[in-house]
Amino acid sequence: MRDISIQMPEKAENPALLAGLLKHVKTGTKSEARAGRISQEQSQSLYLMRGFAITIVVMAHVTDWPLRFAFFSMPLFFFISGYLFVPAKDLSAYFINITRKLMVPYFAFMAIIAAPNVTRLFVDVGAEAGWNQVGYLLLGGEQIKGIWAAYWYIPCFFFMHIAYTLCARKMSATAITWLCVPLWGLAIWNHFTPDFWLPLSINVVAMAFPIMHAGWLYRNREFSPEFDRSFHAFACVAGLAYTLPAAFDLLPGLQTKLAQYGLPVITVFCGTMMVIVTKIVSDRLRVSRWLNLTLGELGKASLIIMFAHQAIQMSIVSVFDVHNEVFRVGVSILASYALFRAMKANRWAGIIFLGKPIRSAATGPRDKPSTAPSGALGRLNLNINTSLHDGMKDEPVRH
Numbered sequence: 001m002r003d004i005s006i007q008m009p010e011k012a013e014n015p016a017l018l019a020g021l022l023k024h025v026k027t028g029t030k031s032e033a034r035a036g037r038i039s040q041e042q043s044q045s046l047y048l049m050r051g052f053a054i055t056i057v058v059m060a061h062v063t064d065w066p067l068r069f070a071f072f073s074m075p076l077f078f079f080i081s082g083y084l085f086v087p088a089k090d091l092s093a094y095f096i097n098i099t100r101k102l103m104v105p106y107f108a109f110m111a112i113i114a115a116p117n118v119t120r121l122f123v124d125v126g127a128e129a130g131w132n133q134v135g136y137l138l139l140g141g142e143q144i145k146g147i148w149a150a151y152w153y154i155p156c157f158f159f160m161h162i163a164y165t166l167c168a169r170k171m172s173a174t175a176i177t178w179l180c181v182p183l184w185g186l187a188i189w190n191h192f193t194p195d196f197w198l199p200l201s202i203n204v205v206a207m208a209f210p211i212m213h214a215g216w217l218y219r220n221r222e223f224s225p226e227f228d229r230s231f232h233a234f235a236c237v238a239g240l241a242y243t244l245p246a247a248f249d250l251l252p253g254l255q256t257k258l259a260q261y262g263l264p265v266i267t268v269f270c271g272t273m274m275v276i277v278t279k280i281v282s283d284r285l286r287v288s289r290w291l292n293l294t295l296g297e298l299g300k301a302s303l304i305i306m307f308a309h310q311a312i313q314m315s316i317v318s319v320f321d322v323h324n325e326v327f328r329v330g331v332s333i334l335a336s337y338a339l340f341r342a343m344k345a346n347r348w349a350g351i352i353f354l355g356k357p358i359r360s361a362a363t364g365p366r367d368k369p370s371t372a373p374s375g376a377l378g379r380l381n382l383n384i385n386t387s388l389h390d391g392m393k394d395e396p397v398r399h
Helices: 040-062 073-083 091-125 127-139 153-170 173-192 199-219 225-247 266-285 289-300 302-320 325-345 347-353
Strands: none
Touching: 040 073, 040 266, 040 289, 040 302, 040 325, 073 153, 073 199, 073 266, 091 127, 091 153, 091 302, 091 347, 127 199, 153 173, 153 199, 173 199, 199 266, 225 266, 289 302, 289 325, 302 325, 325 347
16 A cells, blocks of 8 residues: 655645634644654554544444443544545546545445345345335435445545535635535534435535534644643543533434434534544554554454444344344454455455555555555545545645
């Protein structure tokens, strides 16, 4: 896999608009983005975050455990995408890359998992029932449940990323920040009209887009050291002040798939603060070799875990009649990770299921591993990283 570099505009004003406290920003202070390339340490931190989030996703789908404290796990993926965002120089190459890395694996996994049931419907029930099932799957969105519970996310991420890329080519960061206001309004309207949904969870983009932009603003902040410490302290206080009551069901969490965003504005804002807290914690835990070998590795495999865990854990119940939740969580994660490793080692599996380009997949497992997070949730691995952005623009998001 290739090393991934982050190219940022050389002339950028301080994007502290999200905090609304520009007077505390000092132009002489470098933002995290000024380092350019994602370092190995930053890669480890981001992989730990994704590993934590995908583990929460699996546990939420498999168990009835009290996980409301982690209500911010899905926004975390949107935030990381913005943190790693680099605008596209070549739109046609960008569209090819993002489709290859997200939608090709999406439809490949869907086809394989759906094939037995769809075939049975066509043969035993009739063509109408078979085509109805195909249409149901192609529409996606919040309606698909059960074995498809996690499949709303990839199309939503796909459209969010495209929307943000197109905006970044034509709009300044200030303009994008203001665009987030009506988008947030649409998301809140959708929250109060729960029967409204769009195919492939396009309606959720209204909330995902501002969270992605928050990730970009956070990476490119240029606070003075003193204000940066104050900002992080505020993020910890605001995030934990909401998370602790939410953990005991005293405050609502987020059901992003269903466009249920808790307390309007407040829940998403505090969830975003908790993502920043998670980043702070991950930055300190990344020195742990044990965590890098566990959560970090799961972060690399998060795309495959997202696609495969439900099919695996439901098969454990239906085929082996095993209902123990701890066992099902463990096996579904480990089996998904083993599947990721096997696909990574196989040329064509890498092309179809990991979104690898044919030219690089031909070299197989001998490729030198990248130190930076790679595209979607294997190479994203639940997020398109900058590996997705072959040839992305270095002068686009203007401030």
